[in-house]
Amino acid sequence: MKKIKFATVWLDGCSGCHMSFLDIDEKLLDLAGKIDVVYSPLVDNKTFPGDVDLTLVEGAVSSDEDLEKIRSIRTRTKLLVALGDCAVTGNIPSMRNQFGMNAVLRRAYVENKTIGGKIPNVNLPTLLPEVRPVHELVRVDHFLPGCPPPAEVIEYLIDELLAGRTPDPERRTRFGL
Amino acid sequence: MAKQVQVKTLKINGVDVGGRGDQTILQVAREHDIEMPTLCHIEGLSDVGACRLCLVEVKGINKLIPSCTTLVEEGMEVTTNSERLAKYRKMVLELLFAERNHICSVCVSNGHCDLQDLARLLGVTHVRYPYRYPRLSVDASHQRFVLDQNRCILCTRCVRVCDEIEGAHTWDVMGRGIEAKVITDLNQPWGSSETCTSCGKCVQVCPTGALSEKGKSVAEMSKRRQFLPYLTTMREERE
Amino acid sequence: MSSEGSVEGAADPGGDGKTHSLNVCVAAGCLSSGSEKVKVALEDAVKSHGLEHECKVKGVGCLGLCSKGPLVSVEKENVVYQDVEPGDAAEIVESLGKEAVTRLKCDMESPFFTRQTKIVLENCGIIDPERIEDYLAADGYEALSKALTQLTPHDVVDQISKSGLRGRGGAGYPTGLKWSTIAKSVPDSTGRKFVICNADEGDPGAFMDRSVLESDPFRVLEGMAIAGYATGASQGYIYVRAEYPLAVKRLRTAIRQAEKSGYLGANILDTTFSFRIDIRLGAGAFVCGEETALIASIEGKRGTPRPRPPYPAEHGLWGAPTLINNVETYANVPAIIRHGGEWFASRGTEKSKGTKVFALAGRVRNTGLIEVPIGITLREVVFDIGGGVPDGKKFKAVQTGGPSGGCIPAEHLDMPVDYETLSRVGSMMGSGGMIVADETSCMVDVAKFFMEFCMSESCGKCIPCRVGTAQMYDLLCKITSGQASMQDLDLLIELCDMVKSTSLCGLGQSAPNPVLSTLRYFRSEYEEHILNKRCPAGVCKMSNEVVHNG
Ligand SMILES: Cc1cc2nc3c(=O)[nH]c(=O)nc-3n(C[C@H](O)[C@H](O)[C@H](O)COP(=O)(O)O)c2cc1C
Ligand code: SF4
Ligand code: FES
Numbered sequence: 001m002k003k004i005k006f007a008t009v010w011l012d013g014c015s016g017c018h019m020s021f022l023d024i025d026e027k028l029l030d031l032a033g034k035i036d037v038v039y040s041p042l043v044d045n046k047t048f049p050g051d052v053d054l055t056l057v058e059g060a061v062s063s064d065e066d067l068e069k070i071r072s073i074r075t076r077t078k079l080l081v082a083l084g085d086c087a088v089t090g091n092i093p094s095m096r097n098q099f100g101m102n103a104v105l106r107r108a109y110v111e112n113k114t115i116g117g118k119i120p121n122v123n124l125p126t127l128l129p130e131v132r133p134v135h136e137l138v139r140v141d142h143f144l145p146g147c148p149p150p151a152e153v154i155e156y157l158i159d160e161l162l163a164g165r166t167p168d169p170e171r172r173t174r175f176g177l
Numbered sequence: 178m179a180k181q182v183q184v185k186t187l188k189i190n191g192v193d194v195g196g197r198g199d200q201t202i203l204q205v206a207r208e209h210d211i212e213m214p215t216l217c218h219i220e221g222l223s224d225v226g227a228c229r230l231c232l233v234e235v236k237g238i239n240k241l242i243p244s245c246t247t248l249v250e251e252g253m254e255v256t257t258n259s260e261r262l263a264k265y266r267k268m269v270l271e272l273l274f275a276e277r278n279h280i281c282s283v284c285v286s287n288g289h290c291d292l293q294d295l296a297r298l299l300g301v302t303h304v305r306y307p308y309r310y311p312r313l314s315v316d317a318s319h320q321r322f323v324l325d326q327n328r329c330i331l332c333t334r335c336v337r338v339c340d341e342i343e344g345a346h347t348w349d350v351m352g353r354g355i356e357a358k359v360i361t362d363l364n365q366p367w368g369s370s371e372t373c374t375s376c377g378k379c380v381q382v383c384p385t386g387a388l389s390e391k392g393k394s395v396a397e398m399s400k401r402r403q404f405l406p407y408l409t410t411m412r413e414e415r416e
Numbered sequence: 417m418s419s420e421g422s423v424e425g426a427a428d429p430g431g432d433g434k435t436h437s438l439n440v441c442v443a444a445g446c447l448s449s450g451s452e453k454v455k456v457a458l459e460d461a462v463k464s465h466g467l468e469h470e471c472k473v474k475g476v477g478c479l480g481l482c483s484k485g486p487l488v489s490v491e492k493e494n495v496v497y498q499d500v501e502p503g504d505a506a507e508i509v510e511s512l513g514k515e516a517v518t519r520l521k522c523d524m525e526s527p528f529f530t531r532q533t534k535i536v537l538e539n540c541g542i543i544d545p546e547r548i549e550d551y552l553a554a555d556g557y558e559a560l561s562k563a564l565t566q567l568t569p570h571d572v573v574d575q576i577s578k579s580g581l582r583g584r585g586g587a588g589y590p591t592g593l594k595w596s597t598i599a600k601s602v603p604d605s606t607g608r609k610f611v612i613c614n615a616d617e618g619d620p621g622a623f624m625d626r627s628v629l630e631s632d633p634f635r636v637l638e639g640m641a642i643a644g645y646a647t648g649a650s651q652g653y654i655y656v657r658a659e660y661p662l663a664v665k666r667l668r669t670a671i672r673q674a675e676k677s678g679y680l681g682a683n684i685l686d687t688t689f690s691f692r693i694d695i696r697l698g699a700g701a702f703v704c705g706e707e708t709a710l711i712a713s714i715e716g717k718r719g720t721p722r723p724r725p726p727y728p729a730e731h732g733l734w735g736a737p738t739l740i741n742n743v744e745t746y747a748n749v750p751a752i753i754r755h756g757g758e759w760f761a762s763r764g765t766e767k768s769k770g771t772k773v774f775a776l777a778g779r780v781r782n783t784g785l786i787e788v789p790i791g792i793t794l795r796e797v798v799f800d801i802g803g804g805v806p807d808g809k810k811f812k813a814v815q816t817g818g819p820s821g822g823c824i825p826a827e828h829l830d831m832p833v834d835y836e837t838l839s840r841v842g843s844m845m846g847s848g849g850m851i852v853a854d855e856t857s858c859m860v861d862v863a864k865f866f867m868e869f870c871m872s873e874s875c876g877k878c879i880p881c882r883v884g885t886a887q888m889y890d891l892l893c894k895i896t897s898g899q900a901s902m903q904d905l906d907l908l909i910e911l912c913d914m915v916k917s918t919s920l921c922g923l924g925q926s927a928p929n930p931v932l933s934t935l936r937y938f939r940s941e942y943e944e945h946i947l948n949k950r951c952p953a954g955v956c957k958m959s960n961e962v963v964h965n966g
Contacts, residue, residue: 082303092283229918272883331882
């Protein structure tokens with residue numbers, strides 16, 4: 001069987017979803033026989049190739065870099081899965097939205113600093129005014145809520161997609177899990 | 178005073194069931210183990226028909242009917258599980274999640290929340306409406322309890338339990354539409370309330386993490402609701 | 417006062433022997449264009465011409481053609497002056513009994529006047545709303561006296577049923593049927609039933625009820641008293657919004673005068689029937705016009721609706737059987753009882769009888785208050801009575817029913833205006849707002865306007881309306897700023913269906929109507945905003961920021 005091209009992306013999240021993915025333990029070996037990891041924080045590849053079959057995205061869209069990345073990925077992957085609450089709902093990163101970006105930056109870099117507080121701005125992606133879940137910005141094919149989604153549900157989802165079926169993660173995971 | 182009650186026979190989802198004439202469709206359905214999602218309803222308090230999750234189809238009526246406030250009638254044919262109803266119920270939940278800041282992962286009620294449970298039960302895996310991210314307050318002025326507006330779904334269970342069971346009427350609703358919110362006294366800090374008896378009933382009936390006990394961390398706030406049916410039974414027996 | 421006297425009575429309304437009467441409209445529309453100053457100027461002119469004994473100047477209710485105010489009518493003469501200024505007073509007074517002042521004359525042969533049929537507004541602009549004598553001279557209280565002395569309560573209900581009158585508050589429920597339900601229902605344990613008049617009138621742009629209350633308040637009191645007699649209630653409430661101070665003042669005066677003259681209070685007209693009316697002020701929430709919310713508000717609670725059944729007819733104010741009708745509904749009652757149900761039923765259509773008052777506004781030449789037989793075509797209303805669209809612009813749509821109604825396009829101009837036809841084309845009769853739109857109006861913007869209204873007037877009790885209207889409004893903003901995708905349109909349509917089907921009360925259930933009807937007839941305008949980022953009418957400002965998903 002031909003291996004599918006598989007990628008994972010890490011936007012604004014804590015990497016917990018990636019950790020949960022790795023928690024499928026020895027099943028990773030089975031999986032390695034079926035997928036080619038062409039892009040991921042877990043591998044070396046620096047650029048996102050074209051014609052990817054399946055991409056899991058962890059994290060919300062928080063900066064202009066996130067936005068550019070996810071837009072370009074959307075054009076290069078057949079299926080896009082929002083993995084975990086940050087990608088699906090905005091979750092913790094989105095908690096800044098109700099205060100506004102500037103207030104949050106000021107609090108972090110100026111008000112809570114004892115000497116010489118300054119909002120960093122060099123060589124850093126610019127934050128978007130609001131953090132949004134992935135599907136508010138690009139089309140998403142499947143949703144896997146959970147903070148993080150349990151390893152076995154991630155495994156289930158990938159298995160189903162590999163088998164060409166539509167996964168039904170309802171009732172297997174939930175927001176905040 | 179013992180009232181004369183008549184027995185009514187009706188069909189729910191094609192199955193013949195019987196109930197007393199003073200029972201709601203919801204009560205009869207639950208007695209027959211028919212699943213029905215509800216949020217504003219809680220056994221022991223009056224019903225307000227506000228969350229619209231318990232809507233059902235009744236043959237011959239072209240509007241959807243809230244089963245929590247509608248009494249059974251002879252010969253009624255009720256459908257509780259059509260595709261249309263399932264779709265609307267999911268949409269109700271989506272609207273709720275988008276309305277305020279329900280960040281389940283850091284909520285005191287994570288894992289013990291009616292809203293979260295229903296989302297799983299009804300298959301809401303994501304919310305298609307833009308999240309509104311309103312700026313809302315947290316009132317921690319009470320010695321023992323916290324009100325977090327971010328998690329409130331305006332079911333008014335707190336308002337009703339405080340008025341109908343405790344008799345204090347500390348809680349009420351202020352404002353209209355999307356601006357509506359629950360308040361204590363005349364929108365004074367809870368801690369300064371002169372009517373609150375600190376009985377904590379509001380906290381226990383609250384379906385989400387909007388009302389919680391102080392000192393509870395993420396996922397630690399599970400609610401104890403046994404008192405409510407107990408109190409109502411005791412009252413009914415006394416009458 | 418005998419009915420035969422009425423012909424002369426109308427000519428000499430106060431019965432004070434003056435030959436001339438200059439009636440200055442002091443209803444809200446003309447007041448706001450300065451009619452009070454005109455009235456003072458006329459009074460001065462009468463004095464300075466030494467005519468105090470022959471001519472009086474009185475303030476009257478709405479004369480209809482509000483757009484041409486201040487209006488002054490010369491009683492008996494079928495002369496109405498428009499756009500009157502204080503400086504015209506002397507000339508008007510000098511012309512009395514002679515040739516009218518041509519320069520100021522309204523064309524009384526114009527369809528605006530000739531095409532109307534007045535039942536509800538029959539006394540509007542003729543009687544002084546603050547003098548019961550004027551009302552009595554115009555056959556006032558003849559109906560109540562006939563009901564109390566010649567008819568049984570059952571007969572009264574029968575006449576109302578025969579008349580085919582339907583509720584003018586929006587839904588068009590048969591009034592006779594409602595009355596008979598309450599007449600048959602058992603009073604509460606303390607023997608009470610109630611009659612409520614719904615004068616909340618919260619639709620933007622509607623001022624029909626206000627005009628009736630300001631111009632002919634006794635008529636509503638009489639209708640309510642007859643309803644009390646027919647249903648077995650002895651207490652009535654008028655729930656009127658506090659933003660109508662003039663209506664409230666005139667109602668208070670009218671209640672006082674009616675009580676003094678024995679038309680209200682204990683043992684009315686020396687019969688065993690007693691009926692009191694009290695006023696309750698609403699704080700101006702649209703939702704408090706919904707009957708269960710209105711009742712909660714009178715009870716001193718937060719004005720939010722509750723699920724029906726039980727209906728107010730069984731379980732209303734303080735749990736007692738309660739009749740609740742609209743101002744205009746009650747205003748029809750005296751005429752029906754006076755002339756009989758059949759007389760009334762001879763007007764209108766098969767299923768919708770009588771007349772309807774509309775507040776005609778927007779892009780038409782003549783705006784104002786009109787009363788027309790139900791079944792008249794929209795074309796007659798807009799083009800004959802309204803005088804068509806000004807400035808050579810093209811007609812686009814008529815919005816009826818306010819925030820609960822819809823927009824009707826040109827292709828339906830020849831349809832009759834009645835309850836069924838209006839709802840068939842996706843609108844509704846509503847309380848009687850009628851706004852004309854021409855090619856300079858953007859229909860998406862119109863829908864957005866009404867959605868914003870519903871969103872801010874939603875009581876917040878049920879989730880579909882509370883959050884759904886806010887989401888629909890946001891989607892409409894996205895569309896009108898050129899940031900929406902076709903998926904957003906799908907979301908909007910889906911929400912319309914859900915909010916309509918699942919909301920608790922009429923506010924939410926009808927809030928999607930303006931969107932649905934504009935989508936039905938003007939879908940291309942929505943698509944133009946979305947696909948080409950262009951507002952065909954040039955109303956909406958497009959933003960260049962592109963943030964939609966796709
Ligand atoms: C949101 C809402 C607002 C309403 N506002 C009014 C109103 O301002 N005046 C009115 O007479 N009826 C209003 N109604 C209709 C009333 O609920 C009720 O049907 C009416 O007063 C009955 O009188 P009728 O039978 O004479 O029409 C409203 C209904 C809804 C749902
Ligand atoms: S439909 Fe709107 S106005 Fe009516 S009860 Fe629901 S929230 Fe309140
Ligand atoms: S449970 Fe019936 S409407 Fe909420």
